[in-house]
Amino acid sequence: MKVAFVGPTVPDAVRLAGNTLTIRPPARQGDVLRAVRDGAAAIGLIDGNFEYVAPVWHKEILFALSEGVAVFGAASMGALRAAECADFGMAGIGEIFRQYVSGEAEDDSDVALLHAPEELGYAPLTIPLVNVRATLRRLLELRSFSVEDAACVEEAVSSLFYKERTWGAIAARARLMTSGDALIGKLRAGYVDQKRADGLELLEALRSHPGERQHVKCQWTFHATSLWKRALDPLPSSTGEPA
Template structure:
């Protein structure tokens, strides 16, 4: 059997993923045609789908991913980003969803593509914008730790959501919020917090997917 294929990029670096599962075929974020080519490959039986393109190219459609999911003997898992979206759409056809982002979409607590959409650099897939789902998560953590008030969390979430996803970043979100809401005192507290306290729900879920793929190899 061929190595498992994992589409991965900005959610989790290939370097970090290889520390968990060295023996996998790590590929860039999936684009149109990638899943059709895999469906035509007789040897690939284990595929993980985390990242896909949003603006850089055409993303893989649900129909394309379905062609792979329906393949006999195929284990196809999705998580964290576009993979989580496709897993919700195709779970009834056998695609496996993993992680909190998947469950948030499945339960309809979030529903927009732009919750996970980001732009990233070619080559190393470094983030050029922040995912809305990760912004929500960090605001929640800051609120639970007493860094910001519930009102500030709500205001910053609203300001972030209004920014088109390729342009979402903490500097702009906080600057806009501060100019519109000068009465809010703890915006600067969050600015300091996020410098060292930033967490990524997408990365956590991507790690879970790589660990799942590893467990399927070990159990085969």
Template sequence: MKNAIVFVGPSLDTEKARNVLEADYRPPAKKGDLIRLIMSLDDRETVVGLIDGYFLLDYPPTPIEVYQLIVRNNTIVIGSSSIGALRAVELEKFGMIGIGKIFELFKYGKLDADDEVAVTFSQDLYQLQSEAMVDIRYNLYLSLRKGVIDKETKYAITKVAKNIYFPFRTYQNIVEETIKRFPKLDDKARRFEAYIVDNRKSLKERDALKLIEYIRDMV
């Protein structure tokens, strides 16, 4: 049986992950973590899932670190959702496996900036303190499809959100700034704000679950 290790934090609650797969769940990865992992592994086949990493309070694992893990014997490296998706795009040609929609969006050039997946989170429970731009886009898409907002409002909120530095991207800040810049959209922006309270979805979480399911089917 393969050994499964997953670096995850704000993208997916570990209890949800454990409902799918019992594995060695570790905190979001930072620079040096993968080198230490390489040094600690034995000869067993190991599957490493890279989902979350640090962007602000520490440095994320570098492509070189991930590459060193990829080329290690008996090791499979899979990425999704956040830093895992970014590194998978960079290192797919060396054997890293990318999973999910976010990986595909970066791979095919639909998204190209790291801040699309960057968030801030609490250091104890890894609870979100800001929203990922990719999830904001996803929720705007869903709210447009459901008729909550129109295309003009979607465009305005997207533009405003993208111009906010990622640690300060909360729906409250985004809506308030949208109303300041586009006063005529006050009611529509407020409608989106009310909608998101009970209807917030996460593409990062969805992709993280896909990664966990992929590993489950491997081990």
């Protein structure tokens, strides 16, 4: 079994995956461990919940790796965790992962956005900073934006709280010589959804995985601490039955 945790980054993941991957909603703490206990041979982490619930725990990723489960990360929460756990064998995929590793991106909120619930197709309500940066790079390449205007827009977006990053708020904060409507038109016309591109790359890597656990000896030791054991014991399987 190959499991991908994905939601707003690739809202049509279920259709794209067909019957080759098991698609589960954005992960929260315990979900990666649950997938391991359910028999996953490979796990792809794209989207994850935070703020109102505990996010994916690094310890459960390390446990998965110690059990021979391949763990891929990209695009959103997956890129963050992959950058943090790369030295332990988690495989990071895509441009956003590269940015976190290189230090070009540092804040967790660079990938965050507000979105509608699963029932409404995870429709985006705000724009993630990483996508704005990718869009500005494209517009610079096309010479549709000056270097000065691009820097102004990026500074404006960076200064906004992630829940406030809408096209209108960006245009108002940027205060360029170009009118707000014209600015939004340029950004929308050249919009690059880097998160989706990276998410699709991860799904392809997961699809190509052989689907068997690879028990390669780690260069590190997983320590089952008392806290880990307390978290492990009561955890139910994804079916709701005792594991």
